[in-house]
Amino acid sequence: MLLALSGWLEWRLLDGTLSYYLHPRFNLLVALTALTLTFLGGWLMWRQIVAPSRQRLVSLSVVLPVALVAVIGLVVVPRPLSNIGGAAESKSAAGLANGSVNRAMSEVVQKQDWNNPARLDTAKWSLLDWSAALNNPQRAALLVGSTVDVTGFVVQPANQNGRAFLLARYVVVCCTADSTALRLPVVTARNAELEEGQWVRVRGVVVQGASGSPGFSATSLEPVAQPAQPYIYP
């Protein structure tokens, strides 16, 4: 069981899907854990081969749940958080988070030189940067017309008018238990071509909607593969 558990952790580390669950800063810790479990399981197995003992190390009621964890870990196909689950359904229309990323957003904002908006390199901003910047109406007004080049997945709003979708991405501070979905509206004539959950790269400019809420107007929409790291890690 220990070897199966370590195999699961090592597999996820090696195929890169550990980041579907956890911030990459934990990779080293998980690697050490997997090695320790391998050693522990290997040693106990070797002992059993060298000096077989009929005495159980633990009872079946302990082994079965651990086995269940190992089997589920190995069998369940790793998937990142699905587009909009209950945890992410919360945010306001503009998708500006009020969850576990507020601090990260304020840090992002503080890093920029707002005295000279024309010099901001907005083409390199992620959805976190944009969410942080557009969170404030004054800053949003300054950014109208700025260049946008962001990647995220498609969320079709419930009350869609056919011209806009929400570009979304999760922010994970520690593990997916603290995830928060960021969403910003994108206006495009090609909305009907897009599928729910599809990853796209959006190029365009910032616009201010009729209601005054900021969003993107897409000049180019490019379907892309899901990134190796599907979340934003502040």
Added chain:
Amino acid sequence: MTKKRSTPAKSSHNGSFHPYPIQPERPSLHLPASLIQTLEAPPVAAYPDSLNVDLLLKFKAASKPDLKIEARPAGEPGKIVSRALPVSLIALSGLTAWLMGKVSFQNFWNISLGLLIEVIPFLLSGAILAALIAPLRPGDLKIWKLATRNRANATVTALGMGLLLPVCECGTASIARQANRAGAPAGMSIVFLLAAPILNPVTLLVTYLAFQGDWLIILGRAGLALVVALTVGLILSWYPRPNELFVPAATPGAGPDDHDGHHHAGPPVHDRLHPAADSEAAPAHRPGAAGFNNFLERAAREFMEALRVVLPGISLAAAFQACVPSHYFLDLGQGALFSAVALMLLAGLMSICSSADAFVALSFAGLLPTGSILAFLVFGPLINLKSIFLFRLVLTWRAIGLLALLCFSLVLVAAVFFNYWLA
């Protein structure tokens, strides 16, 4: 080993404060013969969870050396409930997520596995530390005798352990159980269980980094955790029947196989009841390769048990995360009192590791009062869906309920006080 056990009054506690007083209604060295027969063939329900096999050992050694006493499993209904409850909770969590739709169900799996991967390193480190402590025979050490001499010493020792050991709440239960087996007073184990998740160096450092030197939060978190741990520890150390607070597997002298909250009949317990088998059953103190092998076996056993008990909590937390938007709590929680209650409930349900929750708490800074943020930071690591189940390694459900109630009350009062004081 058996000779040592045959002198119960001096077991591992020297001094005025005995954490596990022998209950007068329980069998003692002076039991009548009729009761000896009762012990041999009792109705199953006559053996409560807290019946200590050591008591039988003492009794056997002193009065009936040839008497064969086998540890009996708990009553069937209790056994079925205790086994079915975790499975039912896991199934209920999965079913709830499934009923909420495909997306919620996928996210339930993702968050469950995420939490699992996150806790495994900490459970393993706790198990390794517990396995390291086990063969030390702390009861024989002068420093241990000094530490467990009275409530004050025991409390200070527990706080010191919490400050020094870099384990979050996932690792503390295994260590507390091992300390308990070595005869730690009730208050000591509880203070350690409550203090270590917050006062450990990793959590304090992360809180410092997350709040970037906001000493009100950093010292407030440490101070409030200290006060809560001490208060709850002292209150429970005066509990009239302290051994009712702990599961048999965590009582002094309990063996590593006395898991599941019950003593199982089987080689380890049997060996402890039959001196001839002691050399096989208790090789923990052997030097060299055998000692190392024992250490690894203990670590593996502790780890697997901790992983088993944490599963229901993880699945409940994942179901909550996947199905209930956290903003519902935040929208409801406004004002000095309700914001504290909302954040405490949120912290308990989210079950975020204490080494990372400071980053999550940061997001509430500016939105909610400081006292409520402190409540989130203190109550969450103490009582959450994960830790409640992990506490089962050490405590009975009654004790866990008492602990949760006391922690909730104390943290809430402190949070509301802070909210008004800082307003």
